[in-house]
Amino acid sequence: MSVGAARGAQDRASMSPVAGGPSVSGFLAASTAQIVHALDEWIRIPSVAADPERTADMLRSARWLRRRLRDAGLSSRLLRSGESAAVYAEWLVDPDLPTVLVYSHHDVRHAKAEEWHVTSPFAPTVRDNRLFGRGASDAKGQVMAHLWGLRAHLAATGRNQPAVNLKLLVEGEEEIGSPHLAELLDRHRTELSCDIIVFSDTVQWQREAPAVVTSMRGVITGSLSITGAARDLHSGAVSGAAVNATHVLAEVVGGLHDAEGRVTLPGFYDDVAPLTPERREELAELPYDDDSWTARTETRGVTGEAGYTVPERLWERPSIEVLSLLAGDPEGIARAVIPATAQAGLSIRTVPNQKIATVAEQLREYVRQRTPETVTYSLEVDEELSQPPYVTRRGVALDCLERAIAAGFERPTGLRMGNAGGGPADLLARTLDADVLFLGTGLPEDHWHAGDESIDIDMLLRGAASIAHLWSELGAMRPADLR
Numbered sequence: 001m002s003v004g005a006a007r008g009a010q011d012r013a014s015m016s017p018v019a020g021g022p023s024v025s026g027f028l029a030a031s032t033a034q035i036v037h038a039l040d041e042w043i044r045i046p047s048v049a050a051d052p053e054r055t056a057d058m059l060r061s062a063r064w065l066r067r068r069l070r071d072a073g074l075s076s077r078l079l080r081s082g083e084s085a086a087v088y089a090e091w092l093v094d095p096d097l098p099t100v101l102v103y104s105h106h107d108v109r110h111a112k113a114e115e116w117h118v119t120s121p122f123a124p125t126v127r128d129n130r131l132f133g134r135g136a137s138d139a140k141g142q143v144m145a146h147l148w149g150l151r152a153h154l155a156a157t158g159r160n161q162p163a164v165n166l167k168l169l170v171e172g173e174e175e176i177g178s179p180h181l182a183e184l185l186d187r188h189r190t191e192l193s194c195d196i197i198v199f200s201d202t203v204q205w206q207r208e209a210p211a212v213v214t215s216m217r218g219v220i221t222g223s224l225s226i227t228g229a230a231r232d233l234h235s236g237a238v239s240g241a242a243v244n245a246t247h248v249l250a251e252v253v254g255g256l257h258d259a260e261g262r263v264t265l266p267g268f269y270d271d272v273a274p275l276t277p278e279r280r281e282e283l284a285e286l287p288y289d290d291d292s293w294t295a296r297t298e299t300r301g302v303t304g305e306a307g308y309t310v311p312e313r314l315w316e317r318p319s320i321e322v323l324s325l326l327a328g329d330p331e332g333i334a335r336a337v338i339p340a341t342a343q344a345g346l347s348i349r350t351v352p353n354q355k356i357a358t359v360a361e362q363l364r365e366y367v368r369q370r371t372p373e374t375v376t377y378s379l380e381v382d383e384e385l386s387q388p389p390y391v392t393r394r395g396v397a398l399d400c401l402e403r404a405i406a407a408g409f410e411r412p413t414g415l416r417m418g419n420a421g422g423g424p425a426d427l428l429a430r431t432l433d434a435d436v437l438f439l440g441t442g443l444p445e446d447h448w449h450a451g452d453e454s455i456d457i458d459m460l461l462r463g464a465a466s467i468a469h470l471w472s473e474l475g476a477m478r479p480a481d482l483r
C-alpha cells in the first residue's frame with residue numbers, strides 16, 4: 001500500500017486533536033509533574049539485575065508496573081523468567097488492526113555508591129531538568145514514555161482505545177543478557193505474536209536533532225585468565241627472572257589493535273558487510289563534531305579505526321574492548337608479590353554478516369597465537385548469551401516511525417543513526433517473525449550503567465509524544481503492510 005493510500009485510511013486513526021481537546025504535546029506538558037513523580041517512585045524500587053538480595057525488589061518493581069499499566073487501561077500478568085519477573089500487558093482492540101509488541105526492561109544495573117555525586121542511585125533528584133537515579137534512562141524512563149505516550153494518544157485523538165492492538169513485554173533480565181528470554185518467547189509465542197515490534201531501550205542522537213535508529217550492533221563477551229605461577233610469588237625473591245602473568249596479559253590485550261586502530265583478530269573483518277555509500281551519506285548528515293561528542297560522552301579523546309568517521313565506528317564497524325583487568329592486590333594491603341594469575345574481561349561488538357561462532361574462534365586463535373608457552377591460560381567465550389546485530393528493514397513501518405518522531409519532536413527529521421550497544425532485537429524478530437523498529441528516549445550523555453544516570457525530562461516528553469503519534473501512524477496501516 002502506498003503512503004497516500006495509507007493516509008486515506010486515517011479515518012480509523014485520526015491524528016488531529018479532538019475539537020477542544022488537548023494536543024499530544026499539550027497533554028504531556030500538562031502531565032509532566034505526574035510523569036516525573038511516577039518515574040521517581042519506580043526508581044526507588046532497586047530492581048537490580050541478578051542480585052539475589054534484590055529478588056523481592058524485582059517482584060515489587062514488576063507489581064508496581066502492573067498497577068500503572070492497569071491505570072493506563074491495559075490488562076497484565078507476570079511471566080517468570082529465571083529468578084526474575086517479566087511483565088506482559090495487552091490492550092487488544094480489533095483483529096483487523098495492526099498488532100504492536102513493545103519490548104523494554106525494568107531491571108537495572110548495579111550502582112556503585114561512590115560514583116554517584118548528584119544523588120544516591122535509588123533516591124531520585126531533579127536537577128537542570130533532568131531526573132537522576134538508576135534506571136531513569138535505562139530503561140524505566142523509556143517504559144514511562146510508553147505509558148504516557150498511550151495516554152496522550154487517547155487524550156489527543158479522543159479515542160477510548162488505542163488505534164492499534166497493543167502488547168508490552170517488559171523483561172527483568174536485560175542487563176544480564178536476557179538469559180531466559182528465548183525460552184520465554186518460545187513459551188508465549190502465540191500470546192506475543194504481532195505484526196511489528198517496537199524496541200525501546202536505545203538512545204537518540206540529540207534533543208534538537210532527532211534521528212531514527214535503524215541498526216543495532218551485536219555483542220559477544222569473553223574472559224581471559226593467564227596463569228604464570230602456581231601461587232603468588234614474593235617479588236623480592238624472583239623479580240627479574242620469573243614470568244609475570246600481568247605482563248603477558250598486558251601484551252595480549254595491548255595487541256588487540258594495530259597502529260591504525262584495526263582489530264587484529266585473524267580474519268576479523270573477512271565477513272564484515274561493507275559499508276554502503278548510501279549508509280555513509282545518511283550518517284554524514286548527522287550533526288557531529290569531535291569536541292561536542294567528547295564533551296557529551298565525557299571521554300578524553302577520540303580513537304578507533306582509521307578511514308571511518310566516529311558515527312561509522314560506533315554503529316557500522318565491529319570493535320573489541322577490554323572491560324576489566326584484574327591482578328594482584330588492587331585493594332587492601334599490598335603483599336609485594338608477583339600475581340600468579342591475571343584476568344581480562346572482553347567485549348566484542350559485531351555488525352551484519354559476522355557470525356558468533358566464527359568471531360569466537362577468531363578470538364581463540366588470536367589468544368593461542370599471542371600467548372607464550374611460559375604461561376597457561378583459559379579463555380571463556382559466552383556464545384550462549386551473545387547477541388547478533390540487527391538492521392531495520394526499509395519500508396512502510398519505518399516511514400511511520402519517521403513521521404511519528406518528526407511529530408513528537410516537532411521538527412523534520414530524516415536523520416538516521418545506529419545503536420552502538422546490543423540487545424535482543426534479532427532474537428525478538430526471529431522468534432516472533434516480525435520486524436523491529438527502534439524508538440528510544442535516552443541520550444549518549446545519560447550515563448547508562450555508570451554513576452549519576454539521568455534522563456532529560458524534555459526527551460522523555462518528546463519520546464512519549466513520538467509514541468502517541470506512532471500508534472496513530474501504525475493504526476492507519478493494514479497489518480499486512482507492516483510485514
Ligand SMILES: [Zn+2]
Nearest residue numbers: 138139174201
Ligand atoms: Zn537497557
